[in-house]
Amino acid sequence: MNKETETRLKLYAVRMRKLILEGIYRAQSGHPGGSLSCTDILAYLYGEKMRVNPEKPEDPDRDHFVLSKGHCAPALYSALALRGFFAPDELDGLRSCGSMLQGHPCMSHIPGVDMSTGSLGQGIATAVGMAMAGKLDNKTYRVFSVLGDGELQEGEVWEASMAAAHYKLDNLTAFVDFNGLQIDGPNETVMGLGSIPDKFRAFGWHVIEIDGHSFPEIEAAVTEAEGVKGQPTMIIAHTHKGMGVSFMKDQAGWHGAAPNTEQYETAIAELNAVLSALEV
Secondary structure, three states, X not given: OOHHHHHHHHHHHHHHHHHHHHHHHHHOOOOHHHHHHOHHHHHHHHHHHOOOOOOOOOOOXXXXXXXXXXXXXXXXXXXXXXXOOOOHHHHHHOOOOOOOOOOOOOOOOOOOOXXXXXXXXXXXXXXXXXXXXXXXXXXXXXXXXXXXXXXXXXXXXXXXXXXXXXOOOOOEEEEEEEOOEEOOEEXXXXXXXOOHHHHHHXXXXXXXXXXXXXXXXXXXXXXXXXXXXXXXXXXXXXXOOOOOOOOOOOOHHHOOOOOOHHHHHXXXXXXXXXXXXXXX
């Protein structure tokens, strides 16, 4: 990845983070921590990688994306808005009555959303189905999905993972947003996950571990996944909950809390400083 592309994606990600916080602040409701931790992954997918067209959001040959951790919808909404699927100011109505942007993504109301998600585990199961359909229909599209690490405590994740390997879905690339925290605290305190890479290898997946905030590493992992034959790929992305905002970073308390005015202004000031530096 050249520096120009990396800088462009960093700008995309900072603008996403601003939209995430603005929407959650106005709603006084939402999930900033996990939205901010997966921002860079979505910025790469929507800002660089995926074959999608805002003018033809239901193109049958498009690449598909499923946000399995559906409560982190603000990250997906901001990525879609910046990609041109709808105006960024739609996020002003996040979680408001009458707005299409509710607390979880809805495929029937939001352009660019490929699957309605919310109940953890169901998103990755749907992504497996999309990848199977692509194989059966001889389509060239690829399917991407992002799961939360706490989501791996759901049994449906492992049923879906077993099916993906059994059917050799090499057109499926999933990410675990591995920030180590969930609503009740550290994953290992709530329900220990053991070795996530070893688990997915045991289930028959090709596994890659990366820094989930490094665009060159994200790109290298996705490129590697494209070359894998006969296996789905799981990218374990080591991330920080609340990434981009100093007082939210690595704090479980920001899993599902909205900032007050002082906190919001501090967060936006930090992001504006980063934006200004990148724009120079």
